Amino acid sequence: MQEQGHRILVINPGSTSTKIGVFDNDISILEKTLRHDTDVINTFENIIDQYEFRKNAILETLDQEGFNISKLSAVCGRGGLLRPIEGGTYNVNDAMLSDLREGFAGQHASNLGGILAYEIATALNIPSYIVDPVVVDEMEPIARVSGLSLVERVSIFHALNQKAVARRVAKQLGKKYEELNLIITHMGGGITVGAHKQGRVIDVNNGLHGEGPFSPERAGTVPVGELVSLCYSGQFYREEIMKKLVGQGGLVGYLGTNDAVKVEKMIENGDENAKLVYSAMAYQVAKEIGSASAVLNGKVDAIIITGGLAYGKGFVKEISDRISWIADVIVQPGEDELQALAEGALRVLRGEETEKTYPGKVAATVQ
Numbered sequence: 001m002q003e004q005g006h007r008i009l010v011i012n013p014g015s016t017s018t019k020i021g022v023f024d025n026d027i028s029i030l031e032k033t034l035r036h037d038t039d040v041i042n043t044f045e046n047i048i049d050q051y052e053f054r055k056n057a058i059l060e061t062l063d064q065e066g067f068n069i070s071k072l073s074a075v076c077g078r079g080g081l082l083r084p085i086e087g088g089t090y091n092v093n094d095a096m097l098s099d100l101r102e103g104f105a106g107q108h109a110s111n112l113g114g115i116l117a118y119e120i121a122t123a124l125n126i127p128s129y130i131v132d133p134v135v136v137d138e139m140e141p142i143a144r145v146s147g148l149s150l151v152e153r154v155s156i157f158h159a160l161n162q163k164a165v166a167r168r169v170a171k172q173l174g175k176k177y178e179e180l181n182l183i184i185t186h187m188g189g190g191i192t193v194g195a196h197k198q199g200r201v202i203d204v205n206n207g208l209h210g211e212g213p214f215s216p217e218r219a220g221t222v223p224v225g226e227l228v229s230l231c232y233s234g235q236f237y238r239e240e241i242m243k244k245l246v247g248q249g250g251l252v253g254y255l256g257t258n259d260a261v262k263v264e265k266m267i268e269n270g271d272e273n274a275k276l277v278y279s280a281m282a283y284q285v286a287k288e289i290g291s292a293s294a295v296l297n298g299k300v301d302a303i304i305i306t307g308g309l310a311y312g313k314g315f316v317k318e319i320s321d322r323i324s325w326i327a328d329v330i331v332q333p334g335e336d337e338l339q340a341l342a343e344g345a346l347r348v349l350r351g352e353e354t355e356k357t358y359p360g361k362v363a364a365t366v367q
């Protein structure tokens with residue numbers, strides 16, 4: 001019997017871009033990356049304020065590409081900073097919208113994924129979903145202990161792409177994801193390094209709130225005493241400090257851009273400071289990978305390097321030179337998030353998987 005056709009619009013708002021795709025079942029018929037300049041993004045006070053800007057950009061692009069949105073069967077967005085939940089495909093409900101709008105666990109572009117999906121879908125009377133949001137949390141109890149009893153470590157990372165790439169590489173290796181120990185390094189606007197032990201991400205740096213390597217626009221781990229002094233120096237409001245850490249940290253803070261391609265041009269043109277900062281980012285990524293190898297007791301089947309920055313051959317070489325002694329390094333530039341979103345929605349539309357309901361204030365289950 002011929003399968004009923006499902007046309008799915010998928011939306012992935014990242015910190016530096018909005019990626020969209022249209023899929024007929026699992027076949028991509030359109031993929032577009034709408035890049036947003038830091039200058040434009042910085043004019044918005046909060047992530048939620050970017051809603052109209054990003055929605056218009058999406059609808060204009062679909063129109064320019066000749067897509068009639070009334071033919072869509074569902075819209076699926078990348079999920080944001082919700083309460084910790086297990087992986088899967090969730091329908092967008094009121095509890096989720098409320099947490100996304102409020103930025104329950106913080107501000108990140110992916111908060112817009114569920115909201116954009118819901119608003120576009122509701123106008124068309126079709127369902128909206130999110131898949132494997134950034135708050136997927138599979139950390140082991142030992143990884144949650146921070147060292148400060150008032151603060152617990154939490155899992156905020158590129159769950160969607162890390163899981164999708166892990167499954168793809170496992171297939172290439174002729175194994176199941178659940179049979180492998182992998183270190184997966186996603187390098188986008190934020191950088192996260194996950195220790196995947198037999199299908200579960202047992203430890204990962206919080207890529208948003210100041211842990212791990214610095215990234216194109218985030219500060220990562222910084223010397224904590226100096227940071228406390230800065231907070232109480234009387235020079236900055238809380239929001240200003242937060243912006244310096246997330247949005248205006250990393251490459252943006254040092255070099256004025258979140259675009260690694262521009263940084264590579266600066267280096268080509270002889271900018272020694274750009275060279276130092278870019279190398280320092282590679283150095284910090286390598287350190288984080290070394291740390292993940294200790295989490296996995298050195299039993300690592302492969303190290304996977306992915307995300308936009310993985311297109312930078314020189315940058316990847318700098319990392320690989322420091323860590324290739326740990327395990328084979330597999331480079332998968334870019335990401336598979338659009339495909340992963342489409343497949344997540346499709347599993348539910350086909351009835352292969354039951355959609356999950358976001359519990360909101362009721363304590364979310366973390367396995």
Ligand SMILES: Nc1ncnc2c1ncn2[C@@H]1O[C@H](COP(=O)(O)OP(=O)(O)O)[C@@H](O)[C@H]1O
Nearest residue numbers: 014015016017188189259260261308309311312
């Ligand atoms: N060919 C390339 N070489 C080096 N860096 C690249 C290349 N293409 C994209 N990048 C960099 O990757 C980063 C964005 O990665 P991406 O995964 O698209 O981020 P996000 O999804 O978080 O917006 C930017 O710094 C961008 O300049």
Ligand SMILES: CCCC(=O)OP(=O)(O)O
Nearest residue numbers: 014015157188189190207
């Ligand atoms: C919030 C963790 C995921 C992340 O950093 O995504 P971007 O790189 O798209 O900002």
